[in-house]
Amino acid sequence: MRSNQIKKGAKGAPVRSLFYGMGYTKEEIDRPLIGIVNAQNEIIAGHMHLDQIAKAAKMGVAMAGGTPIEFPAIGICDGIAMGHDGMKYPLASRELIADSIEAMAIGHGFDGLVLIPNCDKIVPGMLMAAARLNIPAIVVSGGPMRAGEHNGKALDFSSVIEGVGAFKDNKMTEEELEELARKSCPGCGSCSGLFTANSMNCLTEALGMGLPYNGTAMSHSGERIQLAKYAGMKVMECVKNDIKPLDILTIDAFKNAITVDMAMAGSSNTVLHLPAIAHEAGISLPLELFDEISQVTPYLTKLSPSGKHHMEDLHRAGGIPALMKELTKKGLLNLDVMTVTGKTVGENLKDKKVLDTDIIHPIKNPYRNKGGLAILRGNLAVDGAVVKESAVADEMLVHIGPAKVFDSEEAAVSAIFNGKIVKGDVVVIRYEGPKGGPGMREMLSPTSAIAGMGLDKDVALITDGRFSGATRGAAIGHVSPEAMEGGLIGLIEDGDIIHIDIPNKKLEVKLSEEEIQKRKNCFVKPEPKVKKGYLARYAKLVTSASTGAVLK
Structure with missing residues (x-):
């Protein structure tokens, strides 16, 4: 056990004295020490109840012969942070979460971890820590809220x-x-549609780092509490059998997760988070891989914001195991990948089946024959851009229109609400990327304003920032290179004609090379928006959205 190096023998006596002072018994000290990483707080609806999940996980660890030791992790609610300067922090907090878990786990010699997140950046932050530390670990989330x-x-x-x-x-x-x-939000849990939090909780399951139904078992249900207890027991099996995250997080596991992502049309933010987790595992996930998998993966379940169903419906239909089982009928998953259950993906799926074909379509009758996300390229996005194609109206899959350019989200929202955006426009919001924001703010306010005003079938939106998983419409984000890095999006002017062709994966501005060069020669890089504190340091270190916005 890793903890033996700090607690055993004569040199461990000072450490044991501290444990005795806290009330731990000799028997508890002798057992494997399992960190219970609890992101509970009273400001995130998805995290308000995580103390109950932590209590159940601790019981599971104790029942299986370990000593559970709880410590906290931070979390920011995207919904509350949205629309103001607070939105600069959620993506940046992903790195803080991973770093703090690393510090706690190594500093205290834990033998294993139960990671308890539930919302947008907390889930990938904890998975990044698990991959970086590579000690036995399992994720159990708090579960989705029911629809209102x-x-x-x-x-x-x-x-x-x-x-x-x-x-x-x-x-x-x-x-x-x-x-x-x-x-609209009748209780605690991660917001009830297939937004970023629920997308990542489902993909945790698909990656093999969470137990079956981690993504869909309802918050405040007996099933969720049982899941947490089993997670505590399973991490002890992982400790005993030396099953570590890097035994699970292989390239094939990530391909499985991307396949599931495309089949359910998860949040576009997954294209940020999966590469970041893979980076910690020493694996590269180029944007081309998402496109390649999307082209051969049928779209099988249409959840909000793309459709009318919610997480409770997906769970009733059999959850992610049923969805994955359906994908195996075309050989789209690697079934030999190890999972935290101690079994392979194939063994986990052996007896699973779809229970409601209205919610999870048969693979022979998909909503469409390719996945829910698309990667666009062109002179406006040389390094790529991301769109949730499944949430785009047919009328907007191809669109040509004049640019209305804004250097911040606030300026764009003001223009939308004041009637300055008309049918046919392409709203461009720049200097909101990882460096320019800094922090790559989510743009749910402008996209929802456009949808709420009935313009989502007439107006497109392009940004070097990102979009909420709740976004629908022709909303194209993650434009790379971003404006702050000299990307062409920083040179666009009002009235420039932008051509969007989602079926053919194109994103271009109709400018001659001579005009582009002329504008580059006149370009003056703006001053950073934030010049002190954590965000200033983050802006200096963060990489492009096309590489997962990881830190150098």
Whole structure:
């Protein structure tokens, strides 16, 4: 055991004295020490209840002969941070989470970890730490919240954001908007659609780092508590059998996860997080790989924001195991990959099946024959850009229109709400990338404003920032190189004609090479938006969105 180096023998006596002072018994000290990394706080709806998950996981560890020792991790709610300077921090916090877990785990010689996240950046941050540390670890999330309901219609967090746009466009009263706010999030859990948090919790399962149904078992359910207890037991098996994250996080595991991502049309943010996790495992995931897998992966389940179903529906239909089982019918998954269950993917899926074909379509009858995300390239995105193709209206798959250029999210939102954006426009929001933001803010406010005002089938939006998993419409993000790195998006002017061709993976601005060179010669790099503190350091170290926005 790793912990023996700090607690055994004469040299371990000082350490044992500290444990005795905390009330640990000799028997507890002698057992494997398992860190319970709990991201519980009282500001994230998905994390409010994680103390219950941690309690159950600790029981599981103790039942299996280990000593659970809880410590915290930070977490930022994207929904609360959105639309102001606070949104610069969530992506940057991913690195803080990974770094702090590394410091705690190595500093205290833990033998294994149970990682308890639930929301957007906390899940990948913990997976990055697991890969970096490579000690036995398992992830158990807090589970998704149920969908809200009003007048017989299912609601979720994005319903309220789009309601703001409808209110600003005089299509909804203030009282109706408040009613939406009251009913859209009926309890704790990760927001009920297939947004970033639930996408990453599902992909944790597909990667093999979480138990089956980690992504879909409901928050505040007996099933979720049982899952946490089993996670505690399973990490002890991983310690005993020396199963480590890098035994699981192989290139084939990442290909499996990307395949599942495409089959369910997960959040576009997964194209940031999977490469970052892979980077910690010493694996490169180029954007081309996402495109290659998307081309051969059928789109099988249409969840909000792309469709009407929610996480509870997916769980009722058999969850991620059922979805993966369906994908095996075309040989799209590697079934020999090891998982934290101690079994292979194939063994885990042996008896699984789809329980509702309206929610998870048969592979012979997909929503469409290719996946939900697309990677675009062209002179406007030499290193790539990302769009959730499944959430784009057919009318907007190909679009040519004039640019309306803004150097911040706030300026764009103000223009949208003040009626300055008209049908046919291409809204360009720049200096919101990893360096330029800094922190690559999510753009749910402008996309939802466009949707709420009924323009999502007429207006496109392009940014070097990123989009919420709740976004729908022709919203193209992660444009690389970003404006702050000299990308062409920083040289666009109002009225420039932009050509979007999603089926053919093209993103271009109609400018001659002579005009582009002329603008480059006149370009003056702006001053950084943040000049002190953590974000200033982050901006100096962060890489492009095309490489997962990892730190150098």
